């Protein structure tokens with residue numbers, strides 16, 4: 001169980017509809033002041049739990065081009081997630097939930113982002129591991145910066161009957177949760193509202209891969225707590241509970 005720090009929740013719900021994934025970035029520098037604000041948020045997350053650590057890298061564009069075809073273009077700033085403790089699926093859920101709250105705070109600061117789990121395709125986890133000097137897992141990273149052609153492009157999400165067939169809450173809350181990003185936009189879970197709690201059930205409960213359905217469920221959990229003004233996330237055998 002974990003209770004999300006207040007500083008990550010500040011104005012975050014209002015950012016949900018301002019965020020989308022960006023894959024092309026300009027060469028504009030990010031001010032030192034903005035980077036310090038970001039570092040303060042990263043420190044809060046790192047001090048708050050011991051299961052993973054967020055590391056901010058500069059001049060990291062080379063780590064994002066493992067192939068000739070560059071999927072992510074122009075980004076030089078990247079945050080990476082180093083797994084410190086194989087406490088699963090809790091670490092998956094924490095990386096998803098706290099990571100997405102950080103993404104929404106970055107959106108508030110005017111920065112654009114994209115979650116990346118496509119190791120060897122969109123980034124090289126082995127090169128990142130060499131650069132930060134760890135043997136531990138680097139399952140995901142998030143490039144960030146200023147976007148080329150900034151306009152929010154809202155990708156289609158699943159319908160209510162597919163993702164929340166027993167939904168009894170408001171349309172607004174449903175939409176805020178349904179806007180959560182997920183790997184390949186698969187939204188690999190269902191969610192429902194019961195007694196003012198949100199239950200998110202991943203389709204595949206395995207923890208073989210770090211790009212697990214639990215990670216995507218953790219991302220959705222952050223949207224659920226913002227949409228419902230809740231703070232606590234706990235993990236049961238088959239689901240994530242937000243209350």
Ligand SMILES: Cc1cc2nc3c(=O)[nH]c(=O)nc-3n(C[C@H](O)[C@H](O)[C@H](O)COP(=O)(O)O)c2cc1C
Nearest residue numbers: 020021071115116117118122155181182183184185
């Ligand atoms: C855990 C995770 C991993 C992702 N990995 C990649 C990736 O490797 N390459 C990529 O281009 N996009 C990646 N994405 C971005 C998703 O494709 C995107 O979030 C989804 O299509 C929804 O679009 P939106 O973020 O614009 O709302 C990833 C997203 C998540 C949440």
